[in-house]
Amino acid sequence: MNPNTTTLPADTHTGAILIVGGGISGMQSALDLANSGFKVHLVERSPAIGGKMAQLDKTFPTNDCSMCIVSPKLVEVGRHKNIELLTHSELKALDGREGNFTATLVQHARYVDTARCNGCGLCEITCPVTCTSWFPEQPAPGEKKKKLKSVEKRIITGPGQPKPESVHPWTFAVDEAACQKCGSCYKACLHKAVIWEKGSTAKIIPEKCTACGACFVACPEKFSAVSASDAPEMEKSLGAAIVARSNAIKGQIAGQDQHDCIRCGLCAMMCEKVMHIGALKMVEEGIEAGIDICQVCGACVSVCPVNFLEISRLTNKMPRPLLNTFNEALNTRKPINIFFPQAVPRVPVIDAGSCVMLNTGACGICSSVCGLEAIDYSHTESELQIAVGSVIFSPGFEVFDAKKRGEFGYGLYKNVVTSIEFERLLSASGPTSGKVLRPGDGSHPKKIAWIQCVGSRDHSCNRDYCSSVCCMYATKEAFIAREHDASIEPTIFYIDMRSFGKNFDAYVTRAKEKNVRYVRAMVSRVFEDPQTGNLELRYVSEGKKLTETFDMVVLSVGIQIPEKTKELANLIGIATDGYGFARTGSFTPLVTSRPGVFVSGAFNGPKDIPETVIEASAAAQAASAGLSTVRGSRITEEILPDEKPPSADDELRIGVFVCHCGANIASVVEVDKVAAYARGLPGVVYADHPLYTCSQDSQEAIRKIIEENNLNRVVIAACSPSTHEPLFMSTLRQAGINKYFFDMANIRDQCSWVHPTEPGLATEKSKRLMRMAVSNASQARPLTELEFAVNSSLLVIGGGIAGMTAAIEAARQGFGVYLVEQQGSLGGQAQSLRWTRDGEDIGRYVQDLIQQVLHSETIKIFTNSMVIDQKGFIGSFESEIMTPSGGTRKIRHGAILVATGAEESRPDLYGLDSLDAVVTQTDFEMMLSATGSTDAVNSIAMLQCAGSRDPDHLDYCSRVCCNQAVKNAIRFKEMHPGGRVDILYRDMRCYGTGELYYRKARLSGINFIRFDPQENPADIRADDQGIEIRVIDPSIGRAVTILPDLLVLSTGIKSRDTEELASMLRIPRNSAGFFIEAHAKLRPVDLPSEGLYMAGTAHAPKDISETIAQAQAAVARATTVLSKKSLKLSGVVSTVDPAHCAVCLTCVRACPYGVPFINDQHTAEINPALCQGCGICVAECPAKAITLGRYLDSNIVAKLTAYTEHETASAEGGQV
């Protein structure tokens, strides 16, 4: 399909791939490739991977939490040894050719060392800057810095006089030797605490001193004769000490209603001594601000413990708060910031535009508090060149700038937001912690309106296409908003409801049942009532002009390609269309104009997450097919020492590490006490409390400690196992210990983070959790992970476009293929289709595919054949095929790809299959291609959703029919310019670029008449006399009668009868008969059983391009198995003890993965290769015949015993 055009021999290609874009698309491609033996370089412009998906709250149609399903991918990509993550970097140039590219990357200065930083976040919390400063002019090199002099001053006063309080005071003293007798400190002191006379040194009277630091600030820099001591954190820096004192005071006076200045002096000290500005001075009435020299950084406001200062009062310039872009500018951030809490890598970046140090050389607080010396202000932008064999370009999208539709008031009316802003408002980790509050006044909105198609389907702003996802995401947002607040009344204003995907219509129906209101009308204007902030919408519905007032409006903004992306695409030679989307072929949906560069995701046309994940895997397949001969050439294998075999009389030697996690745990839990407590527990021979247990050097340290202390069990009390357990387990393995001798106690996510205000109790809880983990570890058994060889052949069931594409691509990847087809010939359903909407010849394409399959040496074809039996498991399947002769053939293979396709629906409606004048779309397409066949036809009527979205026939949408109808209607009109075409529809679902053809159809005179099966049904009479259609046309409000020569029914796609195959392979099917994927959003080509994949219409209705992409995706997924020499099974699997099995079938029924089965010996058996280790069978088995490794009764009892023991211990008031 993609002939290798390079002249260099294939084995000199580079076995590495560059992926541009670290969103869900880039990550999926990266994982598939890295798991198939290729080195991946993943480049992401922002400081962390995750893209738009990380910003969403929930995903449709499952209502899964987006971060919950994407963060495992973030972690997997972050720690994969075959993926080099290059965040905060961009592609600058791409030289060379397919197979041997040289990519030049620009790595922007981060100012934080990714290798040292471990994301504790202390720098960000401590940084006091909140705005982009108006930095003072910097001296030229060689010149001395001039002291700023203020001429415009303003005194800030409070409700009352300043009340000096010596809270957490420092001690100020004058160094007599340094004192130059200028008397500045004496003049500055407001409490007569300084003794000074002209000509003598100054002295501070401790009894009178309120520790306001005025003297400290006033003493000239060149003398620096006043010192501060007894100041916690001063050893780090003055700035750190100021922040620490501010926090201490805040903690002390929290809850008190304090609005007067307490003359702590922190603002003045910060401004003068840390920021080197000196705009603030304490005076009798309050604080005197030099508003002309204030640099408006916000540091003083941050450290003021009583909120006395307000930034706009301190300056004559406009404050410019730093806005958090991840939260769509709905809240603020610091110059040093971690992009979002779950970021991978969780390493901050310093924004050079607003960081004080980087602009004026002052401050530097973050670096002083970093315990790992990870901050480096000397970072510069650097360039990097890497050699790769192919490139995947998946840069994602941005949303339409809603200001361009000025009539909706976005940017002016505070309570009009975009959909992505609303996602952040819904998100639990967003600016309002998931409370639905409107930005204008922070109140809870009741009536919320969604306006669809803002920046889509819009010729006036050059966004003619449909963004495909907005109908569904608006439904989701409305649905979820009501979940957050049941008093919310959502209304969605739309044109067509484009819920065309698998289970999407059912989702919309559920939303309607949950009181989401849908109004089919387009809003013309939004008016804001400036006094209430409410919004009045004007629209026309059912011929009436209506106005309705809402509390908040959400604009469903469309998808567009950013200008920077267009430039980059142009630079590397990717041809794009007028909107910036990639130009790809209908039969080569991932291939760009530059050989060796492939595309995926929204850049390849607006699409949702499952479609993106499919394309991502498909792009991985396309990018690696030409490099299959150099698979594994760039991978570094890990060399592990032998595992020390444990013996029964080994004494328990447990090592315990209680992590500080920077300040995350240690600020609440007294980790040293927990470690001391551990030391006293039975079996523990070593206990310590490192600052960061997860860092690279900590792993080295742990290994040494294991060796030196001859440890045989390790317990770590730190964060969640899902964060670092695999890391720690591999550290054990590297030290030669079985990794299952490891245990973890979560004293962060489940302790310090949730009990920040109860440090005493949190410490006790940590002790208890750690004790439970130690007890569990003492019961740990070494589990073995079985390894078995993988057969690298692929069985493809189905020989249509999906099956043939899969076979060809699998062959290109270097695997043998068995292609089994039920019919006598290959080609499947595509044999009934003629051309794509761009006029490409489908028949010729299918023939071409067939020829490729026939001529392949590694594809064995079985036509007129069926799979009749299947045994085995992933990597090691054995199937039996029945051939036409009646005989059977056994084949061995490592994976299965199901591509059994679907059928055209031919419902018994309107005389279909009995009247000549009534045909389906496919029949019509064949008529149009047969010359002369439509000569006598002057007028046609098409009926959409004929027998679809209909509880009496097919109750789902078949996705392709609207686009197909438009395609055929345009063709008919081109052939018969004087002819008449009427299309009766419920919703025109011409998603993506299909919308452009819908517009073309309307402009060419094709009529579109909307009907509704309930409110306004189409009355169709079809018999020998002819066809008569009566319906009310809503656009003119009158009844029309249509008498077409031909009635074309868009009937949809029906699933095949796959009951036997499904049961044999244990594949679940939904109510419509389509196979159910492992996960609707993130695993759309995987079947729930390991090693089984699917592609094409067997999964759900889709068009040819989507089918080809899914076939390639399935091959990519299968490659992650087939490319391996062997597979290792997890040690945590369930085992049945046959002696106790009563063959009651409880486990067989309880297992959600369908794994237990009754074997020839009449007991239940669990295949360790398929067991997912969930433990449900263990809990359900009435005879306790099943055990799960690592979760034996002895383990659970050990933990419970430790739990109660600790209670006893603390009740007795002491340690054990």
Next chain:
Amino acid sequence: MKLSYYPGCSLHGTALDYDHSVQEICKKLDIELVQIPDWNCCGASSAHMTDHEIGMRLPIRNLMLAQEAGNDILVPCAACFQRLCAADKAIRQDPEHWDVKEYNRDMKIIHISTLLSGADLLKNITALTRRPLTDLTVACYYGCLSLRHPKITGAVNHERPETLENIVRAIGANPVSWSHKTECCSGSLTMARPDIARKLVGDITAAAIRAGASAMVTDCPMCQANVESRQLDNTEKGPLLPVFFASELIAAAFSGQYPKKQQKLHLVSPDIVTDIFQYSSTEGTA
């Protein structure tokens, strides 16, 4: 700066004061205005909906006359501006049909607000302001014709323009943020359907009042006439908003006077501005 000047019928009729204030302030801003000799009606009222040919040939004649002078054209009236722009587009698309042999495409048609809101002129306006209109809250009202359709008018922000806001800020007034700045005043429908005019004007003024405005500023003579006159039809007792031309206020700010002659031209009492210029009892040049 030298510009050709097209006042149009309105500025020589009911909006005569608009013409005078425009000329007065342009003089002070060092802008030389040369009226297009022998200019004719642009066809904005009835011609353009009666007959396409006459609707075009009327404004085209004006453009051809202006071509001879060679300067850009300044147009205060929004409707005239719209028709001249339409004519300009028509000439560019099909010069042969309109019997245009030569046409200098660099000749621009400039609406008064676009001219005055240029960065340099705003600075000059502020510099020349003798008496700033401090504490005057105004709703800036644009109406339709100077903005829509942007393909004809070339308006940059046709749903949310900012030109008048920038202009009134330059003379020290406070523009309010409000929702009806580009809503239709009913245009010439005010003659045939005064009921519609009443409703539309009522909505506009209600929105302006709710936004806290005590006056309105506009650059369209039709809007000025409609919004003042139809407010008086309103039987409900409520605050009335005087509607000022932007140039009218600029002239007053420049001269430091708001002459009685000018005050009397308003149908709704302009006291809110008169009070700012308390000491302008002398009848200054109108």
